[in-house]
Amino acid sequence: xxxxxxxxxxxxxxxxxxxxxxxxxxxxxxxxxxxxxxxxxxxxxxxxxxxxxxxxxxxxxxxxxxxxxxxxxxxxxxxxxxxxxxxxxxxxxxxxxxxxxxxxxxxxxxxxx
Numbered sequence: 001x002x003x004x005x006x007x008x009x010x011x012x013x014x015x016x017x018x019x020x021x022x023x024x025x026x027x028x029x030x031x032x033x034x035x036x037x038x039x040x041x042x043x044x045x046x047x048x049x050x051x052x053x054x055x056x057x058x059x060x061x062x063x064x065x066x067x068x069x070x071x072x073x074x075x076x077x078x079x080x081x082x083x084x085x086x087x088x089x090x091x092x093x094x095x096x097x098x099x100x101x102x103x104x105x106x107x108x109x110x111x112x113x
Contacts, residue, residue, distance in 0.1 A: 002038065004100040009036070012067045044102035051106035057084055057093045060107055064097070072096040072104070 009015045009027050018026040024037040029052070054060045061071060061082045071083030074096075079085045084095045093109040 005036065008100050012064065012069050047104060048096065048106045049103040051108055054107050054109050057095060057107055057109035058082065061095050069097050072098065
């Protein structure tokens with residue numbers, strides 16, 4: 001696993017490193033372990049690879065921005081100045097960002113409709 005990915009997930013996203021081996025990095029998020037594998041010749045996709053549900057998206061986006069995380073602004077989406085998009089039915093707020101390898105990650109706050 002690349003050192004920059006480990007630093008990003010550990011320091012920027014505050015995920016606990018549970019372990020690592022030559023093939024993957026194991027992280028803990030909300031009491032669950034996720035495994036991030038490094039693949040030869042990998043090319044990131046143009047869709048969300050991993051996402052988290054959050055209770056207060058504005059607070060989380062603001063905190064991550066203070067740690068240097070850059071949120072994506074997509075043309076035509078109508079996101080606010082923090083990069084938060086509101087779904088057409090107002091049921092969800094979503095913000096996207098990338099990890100050091102270009103994987104798209106997201107935060108979602110579900111609204112009571």
